[in-house]
Amino acid sequence: MKQAKVRLYVEHPLGEGQTVPLDRDQAHYLFGVMRMAVGDPVLLFNGRDGEWRAEVAEAGKRGGVLTCAAQTKPLQMPPDLWLLFAPIKKARTDFIVEKAAEMGAAKIMPVQTAFTNSERIRQDRLQAHAVEAAEQCGGTFVPEVCDLQKLDRLLADWPEGRQLMFCDEAEVGAAKTLGAAGAGPWAILIGPEGGFSEEERARLQALPFAHVVSLGPRILRADTAAVAAMTVWQQALGDWG
Amino acid sequence: MKQAKVRLYVEHPLGEGQTVPLDRDQAHYLFGVMRMAVGDPVLLFNGRDGEWRAEVAEAGKRGGVLTCAAQTKPLQMPPDLWLLFAPIKKARTDFIVEKAAEMGAAKIMPVQTAFTNSERIRQDRLQAHAVEAAEQCGGTFVPEVCDLQKLDRLLADWPEGRQLMFCDEAEVGAAKTLGAAGAGPWAILIGPEGGFSEEERARLQALPFAHVVSLGPRILRADTAAVAAMTVWQQALGDWG
Numbered sequence: 001m002k003q004a005k006v007r008l009y010v011e012h013p014l015g016e017g018q019t020v021p022l023d024r025d026q027a028h029y030l031f032g033v034m035r036m037a038v039g040d041p042v043l044l045f046n047g048r049d050g051e052w053r054a055e056v057a058e059a060g061k062r063g064g065v066l067t068c069a070a071q072t073k074p075l076q077m078p079p080d081l082w083l084l085f086a087p088i089k090k091a092r093t094d095f096i097v098e099k100a101a102e103m104g105a106a107k108i109m110p111v112q113t114a115f116t117n118s119e120r121i122r123q124d125r126l127q128a129h130a131v132e133a134a135e136q137c138g139g140t141f142v143p144e145v146c147d148l149q150k151l152d153r154l155l156a157d158w159p160e161g162r163q164l165m166f167c168d169e170a171e172v173g174a175a176k177t178l179g180a181a182g183a184g185p186w187a188i189l190i191g192p193e194g195g196f197s198e199e200e201r202a203r204l205q206a207l208p209f210a211h212v213v214s215l216g217p218r219i220l221r222a223d224t225a226a227v228a229a230m231t232v233w234q235q236a237l238g239d240w241g
Numbered sequence: 242m243k244q245a246k247v248r249l250y251v252e253h254p255l256g257e258g259q260t261v262p263l264d265r266d267q268a269h270y271l272f273g274v275m276r277m278a279v280g281d282p283v284l285l286f287n288g289r290d291g292e293w294r295a296e297v298a299e300a301g302k303r304g305g306v307l308t309c310a311a312q313t314k315p316l317q318m319p320p321d322l323w324l325l326f327a328p329i330k331k332a333r334t335d336f337i338v339e340k341a342a343e344m345g346a347a348k349i350m351p352v353q354t355a356f357t358n359s360e361r362i363r364q365d366r367l368q369a370h371a372v373e374a375a376e377q378c379g380g381t382f383v384p385e386v387c388d389l390q391k392l393d394r395l396l397a398d399w400p401e402g403r404q405l406m407f408c409d410e411a412e413v414g415a416a417k418t419l420g421a422a423g424a425g426p427w428a429i430l431i432g433p434e435g436g437f438s439e440e441e442r443a444r445l446q447a448l449p450f451a452h453v454v455s456l457g458p459r460i461l462r463a464d465t466a467a468v469a470a471m472t473v474w475q476q477a478l479g480d481w482g
Contacts, residue, residue: 076458095336102465104457138460215472216345216481217317219379224343227465231456231472240457 004041004053006034009131009142014049014068019057022064031059042066045134047142050075075140078104079238080185082162085109085226086116086192087148092223093118096190097126099223101133101143103230104239108143109187111151115194121148151189151200155207162187164210167229168196178236181211186237188229190222245282245294247275250372250383255290255309260298263305272300283307286375288383291316316381319345320479321426323403326350326467327357327433328389333464334359337431338367340464342374342384344471345480349384350428352392356435362389392430392441396448402426405451408470409437419477422452427478429470431463 008030012020022030030036038056044066045051051073054066083105087093093110100108108130110121126145134142158164162185165178189204196204204210215228234240249271253261263271271277279297285307286292292314295307324346328334334351341349349371351362368386375383399405403426406419430445437445445451456469475481 098462099465102459102461103469104459136460136462214481216475216479218343218345219377220343221339221377224340224468227468228344228472231469232476234457235473235476238457240455 002041004043006030006036007043007045007051007135007138009135010044010046012046014044014046014052014054016068016070018052018068020044020054020066020068022066024062027060027062027064030056031061031064041069043072044068045073045140047134047140048075051140073138073140077141078106078139078143079183079234081105081230081233081238082107082109082187083190083226083230084111084151084154084187085190085222086111086113086151087118087121088193088222092221093121094126094129095223096226097129097145098133099227100230101130101139102137103227104139104234105143105188105230106141107146109146109154110148111154111189112148113151113192114197114200115192118148123147152203155203158207158209159185161185162209164189164204164207165213165229165233166204166210167191167213167215167225168201168204178211178213178233181237183237186233188226188233190226190229193222243282245284247271247277248284248286248292248376248379250376251285251287253287255285255287255293255295257309257311259293259309261285261295261307261309263307265303268301268303268305271297272302272305282310284313285309286314286381288375288381289316292381314379314381318382319347319380319384320424320475322346322471322474322479323348323350323428324431324467324471325352325392325395325428326431326463327352327354327392328359328362329434329463333462334362335367335370336464337467338370338386339374340468341471342371342380343378344468345380345475346384346429346471347382348387350387350395351389352395352430353389354392354433355438355441356433359389364388393444396444399448399450400426403428403450405430405445405448406454406470406474407445407451408432408454408456408466409442409445419452419454419474422478424478427474429467429474431467431470434463 052068058065083100166189293309299306324341407430
């Protein structure tokens with residue numbers, strides 16, 4: 001059986017015999033860039049129905065049709081983990097979103113803190129990065145990227161039962177205590193490059209659902225801290241067991 | 242006391258009253274870009290003598306002199322950890338070097354594997370990235386970046402007593418067994434984006450000093466894997482305790 005060279009996210013139901021129409025961009029990529037033809041295999045996922053092996057049934061310049069043959073992977077949901085982070089410079093924000101998708105975050109939430117520089121993000125562009133990372137990393141799930149929201153408002157409306165791991169360079173907390181806090185819904189909060197304000201820090205420390213965790217004796221950039229924190233969490237409470 | 246806005250790596254001894262000459266690039270950065278003047282404070286480190294607060298004693302267009310006042314941090318050596326990785330695309334290779342310095346690797350070793358695309362690296366450029374990352378992350382040590390070497394030759398001359406953690410997406414190893422392997426000299430090997438060859442994998446698995454560790458059920462890019470693997474190691478055996 002021919003090996004599929006392309007793994008594609010589509011917004012369409014997938015199932016045995018199901019046909020999947022391609023839009024112009026997808027057709028251009030498959031038939032123009034990748035030079036695929038009728039009969040060639042493609043792997044598809046839509047975030048709900050797992051991964052499917054499909055074949056090109058019709059190939060055109062402006063569109064095309066794929067037909068699903070067989071499921072190659074079941075849907076694998078990541079743990080119920082949110083990643084909250086303060087957006088930084090463009091390239092590093094893109095990077096955090098890519099890494100969050102690879103590392104298995106369920107939801108990616110850019111937050112505005114006292115020392116966050118950006119007032120705006122391009123949600124659509126960041127969502128596209130998450131899709132691309134899922135295509136790359138073999139995942140069958142794409143985390144949702146939310147719009148920028150204020151951290152204090154998010155904390156004020158915090159959902160009951162969701163715990164929060166917060167990484168503060170000024171603090172030395174033990175990652176070992178995470179396991180004792182137990183599984184269930186969690187969120188990780190990565191501070192901005194300038195750190196949290198005194199007011200924010202005091203508020204975070206007083207939250208009954210917050211757990212401070214140290215990421216070692218060196219100061220990590222926000223993008224490094226995001227990957228390190230997700231590693232610590234996935235090992236202690238996630239699906240890396 | 243005025244807060245130092247700049248943290249600079251210098252190749253010069255540091256100590257009380259020690260004067261440190263600046264080269265043209267450093268003078269341009271401090272006096273041209275950062276607009277510093279005589280009397281302004283700078284933090285200095287050289288990888289050996291810890292971090293020192295110095296003041297500008299002479300400022301010129303082509304050079305200048307700093308005078309060390311007091312030590313602000315002792316030298317903090319990272320654990321004896323090597324990071325071996327197969328170079329990938331330029332931006333991601335730069336990224337791995339930056340992250341290795343932040344995460345506390347002692348030595349950074351680009352290696353050529355069967356599926357490594359690059360035949361060459363710019364060692365000087367990568368070393369400069371490691372210096373910059375050390376300046377940023379508040380470290381007092383700068384990891385050495387080695388020249389590209391062949392993985393099989395490195396393994397053939399492997400130093401006695403150094404253990405090797407190797408992360409293979411095809412394997413499911415338990416990070417928990419790392420602790421039992423014990424502290425001492427270690428190395429982490431991150432495979433290339435195309436994975437290891439069958440021959441390499443068989444050889445690695447047969448090495449008596451090698452430990453396979455899983456980084457979860459999703460496929461990680463090499464740069465993500467480097468940060469995640471160093472997190473796992475630092476938590477189990479390094480200085481994050």
